[in-house]
Amino acid sequence: MKSTEITIETGHRSVVADITDEVRSFCSGEGDGLVSVFVPHATAGIAIFETGAGSDVDVLNAIDDLLPRDGDRWRHEHGTPGHGRDHVLPAFVAPSITIPVIDGQPQLGTWQSVVLIDTNVDNQSRRIRLSFIAG
Amino acid sequence: MKSTEITIETGHRSVVADITDEVRSFCSGEGDGLVSVFVPHATAGIAIFETGAGSDVDVLNAIDDLLPRDGDRWRHEHGTPGHGRDHVLPAFVAPSITIPVIDGQPQLGTWQSVVLIDTNVDNQSRRIRLSFIAG
Amino acid sequence: MKSTEITIETGHRSVVADITDEVRSFCSGEGDGLVSVFVPHATAGIAIFETGAGSDVDVLNAIDDLLPRDGDRWRHEHGTPGHGRDHVLPAFVAPSITIPVIDGQPQLGTWQSVVLIDTNVDNQSRRIRLSFIAG
Numbered sequence: 001m002k003s004t005e006i007t008i009e010t011g012h013r014s015v016v017a018d019i020t021d022e023v024r025s026f027c028s029g030e031g032d033g034l035v036s037v038f039v040p041h042a043t044a045g046i047a048i049f050e051t052g053a054g055s056d057v058d059v060l061n062a063i064d065d066l067l068p069r070d071g072d073r074w075r076h077e078h079g080t081p082g083h084g085r086d087h088v089l090p091a092f093v094a095p096s097i098t099i100p101v102i103d104g105q106p107q108l109g110t111w112q113s114v115v116l117i118d119t120n121v122d123n124q125s126r127r128i129r130l131s132f133i134a135g
Numbered sequence: 136m137k138s139t140e141i142t143i144e145t146g147h148r149s150v151v152a153d154i155t156d157e158v159r160s161f162c163s164g165e166g167d168g169l170v171s172v173f174v175p176h177a178t179a180g181i182a183i184f185e186t187g188a189g190s191d192v193d194v195l196n197a198i199d200d201l202l203p204r205d206g207d208r209w210r211h212e213h214g215t216p217g218h219g220r221d222h223v224l225p226a227f228v229a230p231s232i233t234i235p236v237i238d239g240q241p242q243l244g245t246w247q248s249v250v251l252i253d254t255n256v257d258n259q260s261r262r263i264r265l266s267f268i269a270g
Numbered sequence: 271m272k273s274t275e276i277t278i279e280t281g282h283r284s285v286v287a288d289i290t291d292e293v294r295s296f297c298s299g300e301g302d303g304l305v306s307v308f309v310p311h312a313t314a315g316i317a318i319f320e321t322g323a324g325s326d327v328d329v330l331n332a333i334d335d336l337l338p339r340d341g342d343r344w345r346h347e348h349g350t351p352g353h354g355r356d357h358v359l360p361a362f363v364a365p366s367i368t369i370p371v372i373d374g375q376p377q378l379g380t381w382q383s384v385v386l387i388d389t390n391v392d393n394q395s396r397r398i399r400l401s402f403i404a405g
Contacts, residue, residue: 001302001405003370003377032136033405034171034233034268036304036370040379042320047226050177054210055222061208062223066201067332075324087325088332091317091387096367097231098304100138100171100266107138107264109175117226129377131370133304133405135136135168135268167271169306169368169403182361185312189345190357196343197358201336232366235273235306235401242273242399244310252361270271270303270403 002030003131010126014063014119016056019128023099023106023114026130030104033134038096040127043086043120045093050111063089063119079122086120093117101132137165138266145261149198149254151191154263158234158241158249161265165239168269173231175262178221178255180228185246198224198254214257221255228252236267272300273401280396284333284389286326289398293369293376293384296400300374303404308366310397313356313390315363320381333359333389349392356390363387371402 004026008017019037027035037046049055067085074084099114100107108114118126139161143152154172162170172181184190202220209219234249235242243249253261274296278287289307297305307316319325337355344354369384370377378384388396 001304001370001372003302003372032138034136034169034266034304036368038370038377040377040382042318042379042381048177048230049225050211050222053213053222054219058209058211058219058223059226062202062226066336073331074328076320076328078323084324084328087320087323088328090319091329091332091363093226094229094364094367095318095382096369097229098171098233098368099231100136100173100264102136102138107173107175109177111177112175112230129370131304131405133268133403135266167273169271169304169401183312183365184360185346185357188348188357189354193344193346193354193358194361197337197361228361229364232364233306233368234366235271235308235399237271237273242308242310244312246312247310247365268403270401 001131001133005127005129008116008126010118011124012121014060017116018051018113019116020113027101027106028104030132033101033132034098035101035106036098036131038129044118044126045090045095046097047093047115047117048112051113089119136266136268140262140264143251143261145253146259147256149195152251153186153248154251155248162236162241163239165267168236168267169233170236170241171233171266173264179253179261180225180230181232182228182250182252183247186248271401271403275397275399278386278396280388281394282391284330287386288321288383289386290383297371297376298374300402301404303371303402304368305371305376306368306401308399314388314396315360315365316367317363317385317387318382321383359389
């Protein structure tokens with residue numbers, strides 16, 4: 001299995017970071033198989049949706065709506081106020097996704113991008129593990 | 136890797152389309168491995184739950200509750216009013232799931248069905264990629 | 271593919287059951303590949319987050335907030351009142367996750383645990399299928 005970690009700078013605010021190019025580069029030259037995109041952090045998730053037309057902000061707003069950054073609501077109290085919310089996020093936006101690959105090309109649809117969702121404001125960089133398993 | 140695309144007619148309304156039979160047929164005759172079910176569209180998700188006892192409607196209602204089709208709420212403004220919501224859906228109901236397969240049989244529980252969730256009313260057919268990776 | 275089922279006692283209440291040790295043991299001695307964690311029940315999900323610092327309860331509370339155990343809300347009416355909610359859960363917390371494995375070690379981050387989320391109070395034990403596919 002080919003596997004590597006990349007690092008994404010996310011800064012000190014909630015972000016949707018588009019990593020589609022990184023996933024495509026990683027798969028380039030491989031044959032058929034599955035690519036696993038996995039973030040080894042407990043306050044982030046991996047998703048696939050259309051970026052660049054407003055949905056990045058829409059998704060972050062929906063997360064704030066559904067899982068408010070209200071310190072009183074959460075038992076988990078480490079870090080910056082609201083950090084308890086970040087620890088609930090991965091139950092709903094999982095840190096792992098797999099994508100089929102054919103002839104080195106991830107089989108994403110035209111409007112699909114692979115993103116890291118990181119609402120954690122305490123860490124400014126995040127690692128992501130990409131793994132290709134040939135089939 | 137064996138991989139193919141199937142097409143599902145979803146019409147112009149929100150649907151839960153049961154694709155369990157298609158997944159079973161696809162795996163039939165294979166050995167042990169993983170089957171990847173992936174929808175290459177940015178406004179749909181893949182899920183596994185019990186169909187036929189009311190939960191199909193319950194899941195669609197829950198989506199409407201949690202991510203309302205309220206045009207003013209979403210920045211993404213292409214398509215029919217409410218379409219912005221459809222673009223947020225895959226962050227919460229991912230377009231990808233993998234299922235273990237033994238002797239050509241997906242190891243679903245008795246009450247589990249594989250479904251496409253498509254709340255997009257603008258497209259009446261959806262493609263789904265099925266891929267089997269032997270292990 | 272190496273594949274086995276384990277059984278977890280969950281009792282008659284909502285639980286987050288940490289199965290990280292079971293996943294690690296299962297992968298131990300294997301090489302590189304992907305481990306699939308799959309629960310073959312229609313009222314449970316698999317997630318990865320930090321356990322032991324309050325988020326277990328936070329996640330269960332968030333589920334109760336977002337998908338209330340209100341019998342009138344759900345069409346699915348089998349089982350104990352509120353059971354309809356349990357059948358909606360897996361659409362949002364999927365019953366399947368894959369984790370990259372290197373040299374027999376699941377590549378979880380320091381604060382990540384693999385958990386079964388089971389809000390079903392009618393069944394006191396749950397099976398989980400672990401499968402390792404070498405890459």
